[in-house]
Amino acid sequence: MVSQMELVKIYECLCDPTRLRLLNVLAQGPVCVCHFQDVLGEPQVKISKHLAYLRERGLVESERQGNWVIYGLAANRSRELQANLACLQECAQSIPVFKRDRARLKKIEPSCAWVRAGDPGKAPGQCRCG
Amino acid sequence: MVSQMELVKIYECLCDPTRLRLLNVLAQGPVCVCHFQDVLGEPQVKISKHLAYLRERGLVESERQGNWVIYGLAANRSRELQANLACLQECAQSIPVFKRDRARLKKIEPSCAWVRAGDPGKAPGQCRCG
DNA sequence: AAACCATATTCTTATAACGGAATATGCTTC
DNA sequence: GAAGCATATTCCGTTATAAGAATATGGTTT
Known part of the structure; x- marks a missing residue:
């Protein structure tokens, strides 16, 4: 159960193209920031700020894993x-940008599965996202 | 089928409390402006501007009927x-403000049914909304 | 045509949002 | 502990939004 204003906050989170892309990616599972940069092809600041926006409003959560944040x-x-x-x-299913993002994620994702596995012991010197 | 930006525009329409209330009322059927004022208890300018906002973005349509606009x-x-x-x-179903608005609409609505009926011939001297 | 009603628009002010450049933080590795 | 990496934050300029006061519009009635 949620108030009217909380509902508004949800919609505020949804009314930016970048945030919609982020949420579309997140629907596939947890992702580290460098992946977002790669998948969306947007600058680091932009990604980071929109993720912060979503976090402040409780749509997403973050967890640090060494140098990376998931x-x-x-x-x-x-x-x-x-x-x-x-x-x-459902809406994103058929819209090109979102489809493209999901496809790119699928290609990139396996290379960093260890991050989500929460086993930094196996981590290599650097993230293989790039 | 809709583009990413059109989707964003939809969400922009949804991220204001007054517009959510308007849409909640509209889900019950067409309504003339004076009813909105009564049901929401908000000033005329506010109602009118938010309706214009929704109209420009294609969520609602308006039709003049004598002095009134539906x-x-x-x-x-x-x-x-x-x-x-x-x-x-679905979300609005359980949220107090929206429930209250629907209830008030139900009370007021019959008094102006003729407007929606598109029969201005039977119109009285003034709207009975007030 | 003048008065009147319901609705729309303009003007203004305040506030929030977005984006980019530069810089800061927190871990990690050497 | 210094350098390096990934991420976050600050600062700044620009643009959009919201609200209210005042005024304009379009249609109707007398």
Whole structure:
């Protein structure tokens, strides 16, 4: 159960093209920031600030893993958030930008699976995102 | 089928509390402006401007009927808009403000049904909204 | 045509958002 | 502990948004 203003906050998060792309990627699972940069092809500042925006409003959560920071959808989402994210996913299904992003993610993703595995012991000297 | 930016525009329409209330009312059917003022209890300028905002972005349509202007949801909505409106309605179901607005509408509505009926011939001297 | 009603527009002010450049932070490795 | 990497934050200019006051518009009634 959520108030009217919380609902507005959800929509505020959804009314920016970059944030929609981020959320579309996040729907596939947790991702580290460097992946976002790669997948979206947008500058670091832009990505970082929009992720912060989403974090402040409780849509996503972050966890540090050595040098990297992994973002994922917030663990406990309200029914309302959940519904709207589902709706977004359905809409994003057929829209080119989003499809392209998901495709790129799929290619890049395996190279960094260890990050999400939470096993930094196996980490190489640097992220293989680039 | 809709572009990324059109999707953003939809969400821009949804990220204001007053517009959410307007859309919640509109989901019940077409309504004339004076009803909106009554139901929401907000000043005329505010209502009028937010309705204009929604009209410019294609979410609603308006039709003049004598002195009054009737607003309704756009006749041909994209799948995406339709989906998001449905999602909004589901969310609005349990939120007090929206429930209250729907209740007030139900009380006021019959007194002006003739307006929507498109039969200005039967119109009385003034709208009974006030 | 003048008065009147419902609605729209203009003007103004305040506030928030976006983006980029530069810089700071936190870990890690050497 | 110094250098290096990934990410975050600050600063700044620009643009969009929201709200209210005042005024304009378009249609109707007398």
